[in-house]
Amino acid sequence: MIEVQRLAKSFAASGRWWQPAARPVRAVADIGFTAHAGQITGLLGANGAGKTTTVRILAGLVTPDSGRLLVDGIDVVADPRAVLARVGVLSDSRGLYPRLTARENIVYHAHLHGMRRDAANARAELLADRFELTRVLDRATAGFSQGERMKTALARALVHDPPNLVLDEPTNGLDVLATRSLRETLRWLRSPDGGAKCIVVSTHIMQEVERLCDQVVVVAAGCTVASGSVDELLRRAGQTDFEEAFVKLAFPHARR
Numbered sequence: 001m002i003e004v005q006r007l008a009k010s011f012a013a014s015g016r017w018w019q020p021a022a023r024p025v026r027a028v029a030d031i032g033f034t035a036h037a038g039q040i041t042g043l044l045g046a047n048g049a050g051k052t053t054t055v056r057i058l059a060g061l062v063t064p065d066s067g068r069l070l071v072d073g074i075d076v077v078a079d080p081r082a083v084l085a086r087v088g089v090l091s092d093s094r095g096l097y098p099r100l101t102a103r104e105n106i107v108y109h110a111h112l113h114g115m116r117r118d119a120a121n122a123r124a125e126l127l128a129d130r131f132e133l134t135r136v137l138d139r140a141t142a143g144f145s146q147g148e149r150m151k152t153a154l155a156r157a158l159v160h161d162p163p164n165l166v167l168d169e170p171t172n173g174l175d176v177l178a179t180r181s182l183r184e185t186l187r188w189l190r191s192p193d194g195g196a197k198c199i200v201v202s203t204h205i206m207q208e209v210e211r212l213c214d215q216v217v218v219v220a221a222g223c224t225v226a227s228g229s230v231d232e233l234l235r236r237a238g239q240t241d242f243e244e245a246f247v248k249l250a251f252p253h254a255r256r
């Protein structure tokens with residue numbers, strides 16, 4: 001379970017050296033939600049809403065200015081290593097080492113989590129089999145397609161079998177078949193057979209949320225503005241179309 005309470009983060013805005021210092025950028029102002037095990041929670045927001053910053057905080061890559069983040073009851077500030085052991089992260093950039101093979105990328109990550117070589121190799125092969133990666137497991141990732149890159153990054157994120165999984169814009173650059181295959185994989189990971197994982201997905205794609213998410217957290221200008229199931233959000237916005245509901249909830253003053 002991931003609990004986020006009143007999270008805030010600003011960045012120093014850097015301009016040209018001769019210009020007066022600009023005001024800091026408030027990427028996240030007040031984000032809060034609870035994501036449960038065995039559920040897929042969507043962080044839905046427009047460009048610049050603060051999704052990636054929130055995911056980077058969940059991944060331990062960015063320290064929040066204020067607020068609390070608990071993973072399975074453990075505070076990320078009090079025990080960041082224990083939290084990282086319980087979270088797998090798939091970033092938007094994927095972040096694979098191009099000269100390493102898919103196997104080496106996965107096994108290297110396993111070592112960072114303290115896994116022994118034989119256990120890491122066995123896990124890499126199991127995940128490669130599950131994600132249909134076996135054919136390319138021993139190829140350098142440099143020439144990989146977007147789909148192969150995403151699957152390798154997902155296998156790497158899952159190598160230590162974390163109970164929580166955080167994915168930033170996972171379908172970016174994927175074609176329709178790769179997107180469907182990723183959806184299937186996430187549904188399996190949510191199921192008891194796949195470990196009933198707590199999955200958080202950041203996205204700006206409405207159909208993805210409608211098809212996949214049990215719970216949606218609508219984010220606008222760095223704040224949580226609404227949360228609930230797709231049906232609850234439709235009811236709350238008084239709409240039958242989810243895109244209309246999103247615009248109404250995220251931008252209540254926008255002209256439609």
Ligand SMILES: Nc1ncnc2c1ncn2[C@@H]1O[C@H](COP(=O)(O)OP(=O)(O)OP(=O)(O)O)[C@@H](O)[C@H]1O
Nearest residue numbers: 011025026027045046047048049050051052053054
């Ligand atoms: N390192 C940084 N330095 C300065 N500003 C930043 C930094 N990271 C994010 N921001 C700013 O914070 C705001 C939120 O950015 P963020 O990437 O979290 O949004 P997002 O919802 O993921 O957007 P997108 O869907 O376009 O990726 C933006 O205005 C962005 O310019």
